[in-house]
Amino acid sequence: MAQRVTLTDVSQAAGVGIATVSRAMGDHPDVSAATRDRIRKIALELGYRPSVAARALRRGGFHAISVIVPDTQWGWWEPLAHACVETAGAAGYQVLVHPVSGGPASLADVIAGLSDVPTEGVIVISVPDQKAVREACDRIGIPGVAIDDTSVDIHFPSISATNYEGAREVVEHLLLGGRSRIAFVRPRLSGGEAVWGETFYLQERERAYRDALDAAGIPVDESLIIDTALDEGGSGCPELGELVENGAGIDAVFCAFDQLAPTALRELATRGLRVPDDVAVAGFDDERTAILVTPQLTTARQPYEDMGRTATELLLRSLSGDRPAIERHEFPTQLVVRASTAHDMD
Amino acid sequence: MAQRVTLTDVSQAAGVGIATVSRAMGDHPDVSAATRDRIRKIALELGYRPSVAARALRRGGFHAISVIVPDTQWGWWEPLAHACVETAGAAGYQVLVHPVSGGPASLADVIAGLSDVPTEGVIVISVPDQKAVREACDRIGIPGVAIDDTSVDIHFPSISATNYEGAREVVEHLLLGGRSRIAFVRPRLSGGEAVWGETFYLQERERAYRDALDAAGIPVDESLIIDTALDEGGSGCPELGELVENGAGIDAVFCAFDQLAPTALRELATRGLRVPDDVAVAGFDDERTAILVTPQLTTARQPYEDMGRTATELLLRSLSGDRPAIERHEFPTQLVVRASTAHDMD
DNA sequence: TTGTAGGCGTTATCAG
């Protein structure tokens, strides 16, 4: 139905050669204005659309890369995609963004589907299992780069922030503020997603939490490390509430990432604890959440721009023959102090 | 560099005809397992990748559509894109998402760039000027559908929510709660973007605001209609502050959309006004903002799923020859009552 | 200024 009208059709309808039509449609100089206009009119009437495929075949390629983005409800990955688009655009590449629809299997599915998409390479964001994804890439024969700190084992050049250093900086900021009973809030694995358990960035941030306390001579109290459901709109964080209830005497909360903060803040508010006076709260990412909650959240900002740009550069380089090493490229975070931890706001 | 190795190369290296290689690469039955494996091995060594262009040319088309999404920093449009992906996927279409990079000109630019992208049609989201975009589409000869309520004049089949009815419902909800001094907060045009001034949804929501007051027998006080900068992270809303200062005696605030609420809420909090006891606050969209602010926001939810699905269906239909009418398709919003307006929470 | 012909890399149709 769709791709029916061709150059030949138009040429016949106009009683000219196909070359003339081709020239008329492009902005070729070698056509008389009269015939050009006549042909264009006919083409329009016939609903002629040039075949991208034929054109690309003729010219050899599309110069497009794909960015595969996770299907989280809210797009924290947007700054990343944006940076990719910018960088690729400057190099004459189109960027195709493919949202992943669901479970862990489907990332590989999306990639498999790419065999019919004109893309020369792929940037995957937040990959549950790099091995499977890598195999999918190999199967269709395109190179890839990951912006990912979830996989413990990596099979792509992997871009991430300095999770350990960033988290350590956050915790040290809390310690400097005189806090010593610091809870660490992690996301609870929901359903069968045992994946979380081996999530690299969680490991790193937790390690930083422990090390920072150690270094400050504060023994880690395992009961202060709690797991909770991820639900930004939820009314509270029962596990944190329990901690307060039990008289754990916490004076700070470090959320493994910003999205865990809203429920924590609400729980504290419900229990009449003031933030930051009674309890300081901090997160990680500097996501949209951080500026919308009350009070606004101290956190570690991930350098998404740099990360996206570097990923794209690595990919483009590997398109021109390079085979970049499979290693982690870590980019430093920046501590952003806001009202949720007060001490050095003055 | 990239697209060099072809079927012919592999066939020569393997000492067979290209047809055999083609069959070996696909999962054709008519090849002996032995040759198939041998050929595949050689192809892998040579780094052979089938040409998507040639393949598409042969098979006639790509079956992909594009969704062009605005480059707002935070993706309220994501549910839309998601619905498009789902709907298109079910019909065997790939979806390419193209973020727009900047100013009003660039949407048309993105579309112009699509002439080299294998896409059969386009869904544009939030179009500042449909006329220009329509011309860009015509120029490259692909059909389009808009999910858009910004343009006053439309040149695409245009999907949107029922802005008037939705806003009216919100204002009536405030009135029902006994509020009568209701401020209406609009975004201020920043820089040269006179576009906002002729923004359809703003006109509609304002009209609803006025009509609702009228219907309730409350005269519209023009001084209660204020324009403010859009800055989610900002510390307050000076214009609203002034209103309070001047003793305008407001008891409710209707924000033209959710993203205007955070600063309004902060301003009220700063001035010691309690929400909703002293002042009720409501928005429009049911965006992420709505559940993150304190207190959570009463608002009108846009039915993004329906909207995205319908847009995709319209587009797919126009790919099979239909020429859908250029008209608005409006989908009803749903009033979502949260803590920011208290009266019927009990 | 216009028409003819060849080829881009695949796949499908035919012979062998």
Place this chain on the structure above:
DNA sequence: CTGATAACGCCTACAA
């Protein structure tokens, strides 16, 4: 089972 060959639709020398 395998090999030649003809399209697919467009662009562009080259020829008229």
